[in-house]
Amino acid sequence: MSVERTLHHFPLDPASRQVRLALGEKRLTFSEVQVRYWERPPELTNLNASGLIPVLIETHGEDEPLVLCEARAILDHLEEVNPEPALLARDAAERAEARRLLQWFDRKFEFEAGGYILHEKMEKRLLGMGAPDLTNLRQGRDGLREHLFYVDRLLQAREWLAGKRLSLADFAGAAHLSVIDYFGDMPWADFPAVKTWYMKLKSRPCFRPLLTDRWPGLTPAPHYDDLDF
Amino acid sequence: MSVERTLHHFPLDPASRQVRLALGEKRLTFSEVQVRYWERPPELTNLNASGLIPVLIETHGEDEPLVLCEARAILDHLEEVNPEPALLARDAAERAEARRLLQWFDRKFEFEAGGYILHEKMEKRLLGMGAPDLTNLRQGRDGLREHLFYVDRLLQAREWLAGKRLSLADFAGAAHLSVIDYFGDMPWADFPAVKTWYMKLKSRPCFRPLLTDRWPGLTPAPHYDDLDF
Numbered sequence: 335m336s337v338e339r340t341l342h343h344f345p346l347d348p349a350s351r352q353v354r355l356a357l358g359e360k361r362l363t364f365s366e367v368q369v370r371y372w373e374r375p376p377e378l379t380n381l382n383a384s385g386l387i388p389v390l391i392e393t394h395g396e397d398e399p400l401v402l403c404e405a406r407a408i409l410d411h412l413e414e415v416n417p418e419p420a421l422l423a424r425d426a427a428e429r430a431e432a433r434r435l436l437q438w439f440d441r442k443f444e445f446e447a448g449g450y451i452l453h454e455k456m457e458k459r460l461l462g463m464g465a466p467d468l469t470n471l472r473q474g475r476d477g478l479r480e481h482l483f484y485v486d487r488l489l490q491a492r493e494w495l496a497g498k499r500l501s502l503a504d505f506a507g508a509a510h511l512s513v514i515d516y517f518g519d520m521p522w523a524d525f526p527a528v529k530t531w532y533m534k535l536k537s538r539p540c541f542r543p544l545l546t547d548r549w550p551g552l553t554p555a556p557h558y559d560d561l562d563f
Numbered sequence: 564m565s566v567e568r569t570l571h572h573f574p575l576d577p578a579s580r581q582v583r584l585a586l587g588e589k590r591l592t593f594s595e596v597q598v599r600y601w602e603r604p605p606e607l608t609n610l611n612a613s614g615l616i617p618v619l620i621e622t623h624g625e626d627e628p629l630v631l632c633e634a635r636a637i638l639d640h641l642e643e644v645n646p647e648p649a650l651l652a653r654d655a656a657e658r659a660e661a662r663r664l665l666q667w668f669d670r671k672f673e674f675e676a677g678g679y680i681l682h683e684k685m686e687k688r689l690l691g692m693g694a695p696d697l698t699n700l701r702q703g704r705d706g707l708r709e710h711l712f713y714v715d716r717l718l719q720a721r722e723w724l725a726g727k728r729l730s731l732a733d734f735a736g737a738a739h740l741s742v743i744d745y746f747g748d749m750p751w752a753d754f755p756a757v758k759t760w761y762m763k764l765k766s767r768p769c770f771r772p773l774l775t776d777r778w779p780g781l782t783p784a785p786h787y788d789d790l791d792f
Binding site for chain 1 (some may be wrong): 611612613615629631632633634635636637639640643644655656658659662663665666667670671713
């Protein structure tokens with residue numbers, strides 16, 4: 335039975351990007367609805383009580399549509415229902431490592447680095463809250479460098495973030511870093527292993543739609559869509 | 564091959580409690596190391612770069628031990644390796660609903676309710692930071708009531724949080740609420756469906772160890788370990 339999918343998302347939201355990358359890598363087609371989540375539209379809160387994007391709606395023929403909320407729940411569902419290509423290794427240790435890093439990016443990295451930068455440079459713009467607070471921005475950039483040292487060290491010893499194979503952890507990392515890169519805040523030159531890894535990801539077909547994302551009033555850094563940056 | 568497990572955790576940490584409940588429900592034995600995570604001990608940061616508990620170490624005979632970090636990664640691993648009793652439904656919609664609620668409790672609920680209350684009433688004590696800030700505490704309590712209305716509404720229509728069967732979502736919810744209850748901040752009387760559901764969970768064998776948890780200087784509410792509260 336054919337499945338129709340609709341993704342409710344915001345192009346510059348890291349959680350939404352994780353799901354778009356996984357859908358793209360698995361070659362699952364979907365239509366999209368771009369959501370101005372910061373306005374808390376009732377269409378969104380009716381779908382997801384937390385008011386968070388992304389939300390994926392799957393329609394299987396005449397059945398009741400399946401409404402999938404929260405990024406991690408969507409990723410787990412996609413992996414279970416469409417297991418090939420696999421985005422988690424078969425090996426228990428490498429699976430656990432991918433899941434550790436998923437949570438690390440979505441909590442530790444986002445709280446201490448990405449969240450500050452995106453709040454100051456993106457959300458304040460979207461909300462009409464004026465210029466970035468430079469103290470917060472500096473805190474975010476300091477956190478970013480600290481966390482990139484850690485990611486760089488991992489990638490010096492591994493082909494992909496969780497080990498030998500591409501996994502959800504790589505998409506989580508790339509989703510978070512790509513939005514920071516859109517705003518020109520990625521210090522690529524100081525983290526060569528991260529840069530090499532990101533170049534590999536950036537040239538995959540699943541990444542292409544992200545590189546064409548633009549939002550009115552938010553101009554990307556000049557190198558944002560350059561594969562050879 | 565027999566598996567030996569050691570859980571590094573803190574008794575009053577909601578994430579640690581989720582894992583203890585899942586281990587208990589699956590009747591998996593483990594030894595425990597209680598971690599003073601707020602002191603950021605090197606034994607912990609050597610195990611988990613994020614410095615977060617819980618960490619579960621599995622030793623399989625002579626093999627290299629498997630170090631499992633971050634609560635969600637541990638829960639997913641336990642579910643895959645020890646599938647019975649199942650803590651996720653077979654049905655895709657109910658699985659997705661459980662995972663939505665897992666993320667809802669760990670982000671939305673913790674950020675807007677539990678995190679405030681536990682920071683003011685627990686972490687400040689542990690860190691020697693003095694008395695709770697009443698504005699923050701009020702914000703946490705207001706968030707708690709708002710979120711309990713939502714949980715109560717769900718439970719009026721369902722036997723368990725995610726639907727027909729007990730799942731990881733129930734343990735996530737119970738883990739968060741049980742710590743708030745330790746500090747006497749659960750307004751049970753106003754949320755009868757939540758109270759009925761919590762009574763069912765509280766009387767399960769997996770819950771017993773949590774009811775005996777105590778920490779020096781942190782006295783539980785008198786009804787904390789009362790099954791008929």
